[in-house]
Amino acid sequence: MENREYKKVIEYVKSEIAKGTLQLKNKLPTERVLAEELSMSRSSIREALRTMENMGMLESTQGSGNYLTGNLNKMFAESIGMMLLLKQVSYSEVNAVRRALETDAYVLAMGNITEEMEEKLKELYQGMENSEGDQKILKDKEFHYLIIRASGNKLIISIMEALEEIYEESVGHILKTSSKETKDQLMRCHKKMLECIIGKDEINGRRALDEHYGIIEGQC
């Protein structure tokens, strides 16, 4: 069907946001009030509220009310996870998206990164070298995501954080099972990434990231 009743509620919420009368963290009218105002049953209102909750638009708290939130990023993980489950896309294709976005983020980060961040990156890199197992994987992730966050592009950050959940087993597994040679290769990539972001060397930085993702791709 196309003409769904519950879409009226979503349209209502959107218009209230557009008008400025509904803002983040604000409480929505109660279900009964919404039902009356929009001339719908509570059931239909609730179906709409559920979809919006699932989307990350709002959060419902029993006994209190429905509050506008803005956690839309979790939907990226849901959608792509479902696509993977239905085999509509492959892990390799998801990986290509990751590479494209992280490369872009890396270049953007080059222009934004502060000295504090550079120090933190060095710290994380050293941490990677001096640790093993889960600890190393954690430092690795922090290394990448510090750069991604430093890009300042909130959409890229959202998507990459969503994809992090999907990959945390898969890539983690790769890192655990790969040979020492592969691990050393990855460490050299990280070192180059670190050097190039400090030295603002975009070309070699891109190469390091490309090599990094090439190794990951090869282990899939």
Next chain:
Amino acid sequence: MENREYKKVIEYVKSEIAKGTLQLKNKLPTERVLAEELSMSRSSIREALRTMENMGMLESTQGSGNYLTGNLNKMFAESIGMMLLLKQVSYSEVNAVRRALETDAYVLAMGNITEEMEEKLKELYQGMENSEGDQKILKDKEFHYLIIRASGNKLIISIMEALEEIYEESVGHILKTSSKETKDQLMRCHKKMLECIIGKDEINGRRALDEHYGIIEGQC
């Protein structure tokens, strides 16, 4: 809340897909049967079905049933549209994601493109030169999306198609209101993109796309 009843239904559907007992286009058990099997009320079942419908996982048809579909891409448009509405991300940031993904798609397309596609691209380019207004915008879009589809990466295609809806007014508007000089500049980019994809010249092809998006960005 975290422990939502309706999530049981989503988990149920996911597990059926994983087991292979539920496939695309298949009909789900009726709402009443689901209610009985999962020991829930029909209302709760319906809330779950609605969220899944909204997600693009299934389609409900009155009098018939609920059928598993796989149109997850529409959720990308919804989520990003909502982020834009809430001003959590800017059009400029969305543009950066488009650039990153289209550039990746462009390079992938270089390796996949057939002679027929190249002919079609030439045709579209000529069509752009020889037309004006909405017709020109349409050819422009077709030109870009032929390349994107030629990339073969179904996730990139999904995301870009979702972003197309969001940008179709915004970019269309830019093309309508920009000066002749800007338009000529864009045409030169398209020409370079065409030449480089045929000549497998990745470096200059990337440059052409970068220039193209730089112009779009400048008009925002």
Next chain:
DNA sequence: GAATATTTGTCCGTATGTATA
């Protein structure tokens, strides 16, 4: 084509758990 059964769409009423004043 018509009649009947099935299934989703919508609504209402009620009971319960939770948050808030």
Next chain:
DNA sequence: CTATACATACGGACAAATATT
């Protein structure tokens, strides 16, 4: 602690669209 407001969940009823006989 009490009372009120609110979301959560259930079950029943009827309408509307579809499928089946």
